Amino acid sequence: MRAPEGLKLPKGKSLRLLKSLYGLKQSGKLWNDEIHNYLLELGFIRSKLDPCLYFRRSDGKLTVLGLYVDDVVVSAQLRHRLDNEDARQQIKDMGEAKKCLGICIEQTDSGIYLQQTANIDQLLAKLGMENCRPVTTPMESTRALQATDSKPFFSTDVMRETIGSLLWLSTCTRPDITMAVNYLARFVSSPTTAHWTAVKRVLRYLQGSPFITTPSGTTTNAKASIFSDADWAGDKEAKSTSGGLLVLNDMPIAWYSKKQFTVALSTAEAEYIAGATAVQDCLWVKQLLDELDLSKNDNVILHIDNQSAIKNMENDVTTARMKHINIKFHFIRDAVHSKDVEVRYCPTTEMKADILTKPLGATLHGRNVAMLKLFA
Known part of the structure; x- marks a missing residue:
């Protein structure tokens, strides 16, 4: 640290900081430790699944906090539970959330709508x-x-x-x-x-289509499921593309489109690999809902439009066409046998993840956008 104006340090001497200053590389970590300890004193519990998520139940009412550096997003059933709790920290109440990280938030009686x-x-x-x-x-x-x-x-x-x-x-x-x-x-x-x-x-x-918004429904008695699809060998390198759409009470909350790192030898293999990836994300959300005591289902539902892939997920039989698959993808078999995951067949015409695997023509694209419940 440079000495302030008017103070001349002896040669070879430097100043030692007794507390953190804004902009130091360790400042972010120290601030996070400070707000963490403060929230613990208020009775909040840090989520084991997301270190930036805190929750507290008081009189049967749930309050959830999401941290992003020094910004806090609060979801509470009783607003007054957070009033007058800022004695130690200078907390400014910005009122009902209208915008967060560039995402505009509209809250209505029918749900919460997000748009950018x-x-x-x-x-x-x-x-x-x-x-x-x-x-x-x-x-x-x-x-x-x-x-x-x-x-x-x-x-x-x-x-x-x-x-x-x-x-x-x-x-x-x-x-x-x-x-x-x-x-x-x-x-x-x-x-x-x-x-x-x-x-x-x-x-x-x-x-x-700038006004398309993503709806967010209620999380009371939340039920998580995921739609998984794959476009077999659609890449110039003959690699497939996996697509997954995670829904909560039939509303989309997360999605992805990823190129598979291995070359699948069949459609069933591509769907099997895509399903194994999809289940990992869905199980994480299921555990988070359980931690918040919001889940109403004992397992997660995996929707796939390939019967052969479903049979390979439900059976331990190793076939000549599937024996070469990397062992890490067989994780899904354990999840199915332990009943953490239930696999269901979904007709291709109803597969919501289809839009995440390949480009579609105007008619099919519009129909898939409608299935995602994106409202203009």
Whole structure:
């Protein structure tokens, strides 16, 4: 630490800090320790599954706190339980949550709605695309991009920044663009003009649908389930894409689109691998609901549209076509046999995760957006 003006230190001497200052590398950790101890004194319990989540039950009423550095989001059945608890810390009550981390929050009698229209408008303005022509799908259904397509794009930084912004949108509130954005993210290290054209198509899609919101229903007697799907060998490297949609009381709360790291030799194998990945996320949510005493189901429901994959999950028989599968994916068999997971067949026409595995035409895309219950 530099000496303050007017104080000259002897040669070889330095100042020792007696407390943390804002901006030091350890300041964040020390602040987290401070707020953690403060919340414990108020009777809150830190979640074993998420260190930034705290909860407390008082008179049968549940209060849940979510921490993001020095911002606190509170969900409480009795608001007055948090009044007058700021004697030790300077806590400013901002009232009903309207915005958090760039996500606009609208609370109504029918539920809570999340949207990022302002973020979309800012991104379009930054790239000079406020008046671009809208399209009805985020990606052409004939996906055929390669790392060597066309000429190199002029700026890797612009590509990275734009993909990063789109990833934030897709992760928080827009599962309808998740597949396209995650696919395009594979090319950020060496983008071409064809890749940038595909990125602009996602932006044009957002221009035409900026007001889509993600509903969040009640968590009373919450029931968690997950829809899992796979697009077999849809990548140029013959690798499959896994898609998962986690729903709570039939409302989407988390989703992903991931390229599988191994080459699947059949559709059933790709679906089996995708299902094993999906169950991991769903079991975590189930444990969190149990910890908060909000769950009403003893197991989680895994929805898959492949009968062969279901049979392989339910049976311990090793077949010639499945014996080579990495042992880590057989985790799902233990989960099924212990009845932590129940596997159910879902017709392809009702598979909500289909939109997360491959680009769809306008009609199918619109139908899948409707199944996700994204309201414009």
